[in-house]
Amino acid sequence: MNDIAYFTKVQFETVTRFGQVEDRMILNIPQRELSFQVFRWKKQMPAISGYTTEDFHGHVYSFNKNIPARVVRNGKTKKSLLESEQYEEQVVFSYGVRLTEEQIEDLLPYCNAKEFDTYRNKKMSMSDEGYVGYRDEVTMRFCGITDSYIPLLELSMSYFYDEEHEWPSERLYRYLVQTYFNENKKTKGWGPTYGAFSLFC
Known part of the structure; x- marks a missing residue:
C-alpha cells in the first residue's frame, strides 16, 4: 500500500482564550495558493x-x-x-501568494496526511515525552483534508515538543512561517514569526 497521501488543503488558526479566531493561514496545494488573514472582533x-x-x-x-x-x-x-454580547469578525489584514511548482515540491514532504493521521486520537499533555512548553494566551488548531479515504483531520497545537517528538502539524507550520513570512516585508507586523521570540529558530 502506498504510504503517501498528500493533503489537498490545510488550515491553521490562532485562537484567543475567548474562543475568537485571531488569524488564519490556508494552504491550497492543487491551486498552489498560500493565504493569511488577521481578524479583529467588535460588538455588532x-x-x-x-x-x-x-x-x-x-x-x-x-x-x-x-x-x-x-x-x-x-x-x-x-x-x-x-x-449586545455578540461580536462580528472583521478582516484587518489579508495576504496571499501563488506558489511555484518547485515550491510545492519542496513542501510536499511536510504534507503526508498518513503521517498526521497517526495523531488523530492523541491528546496533547504536559506529561508527554518531549514536552518543552506551551503557547501563552492563545492556542492553535490544525485542520487538513485530502482527496483520499482519510477523513477530515483536526489537531490541537497548544504545546511545543522537542525535535524528536514534534507533531507533524507544528513541523509544517514552522516550515511555512520560516519560508514565506519571517523575512516577508509585506507581512511585517502582521504575519506569524518563528525566531527570536519562539522556541525554535
Whole structure:
C-alpha cells in the first residue's frame, strides 16, 4: 500500500482564550495558493453613552455607561437597554501568494496526511515525552483534508515538543512561517514569526 497521501488543503488558526479566531493561514496545494488573514472582533451594536443610576442597599449611585446596546421601547413598559454580547469578525489584514511548482515540491514532504493521521486520537499533555512548553494566551488548531479515504483531520497545537517528538502539524507550520513570512516585508507586523521570540529558530 502506498504510504503517501498528500493533503489537498490545510488550515491553521490562532485562537484567543475567548474562543475568537485571531488569524488564519490556508494552504491550497492543487491551486498552489498560500493565504493569511488577521481578524479583529467588535460588538455588532453601536455604543450608547449616558448616565445611569442603581440602588445598592439603600444608596443610589450614578455613573457613566458606554455599552454596545440599543434602546427597546414597549407600549406597556418604559424604555430599556438591550445590551449586545455578540461580536462580528472583521478582516484587518489579508495576504496571499501563488506558489511555484518547485515550491510545492519542496513542501510536499511536510504534507503526508498518513503521517498526521497517526495523531488523530492523541491528546496533547504536559506529561508527554518531549514536552518543552506551551503557547501563552492563545492556542492553535490544525485542520487538513485530502482527496483520499482519510477523513477530515483536526489537531490541537497548544504545546511545543522537542525535535524528536514534534507533531507533524507544528513541523509544517514552522516550515511555512520560516519560508514565506519571517523575512516577508509585506507581512511585517502582521504575519506569524518563528525566531527570536519562539522556541525554535
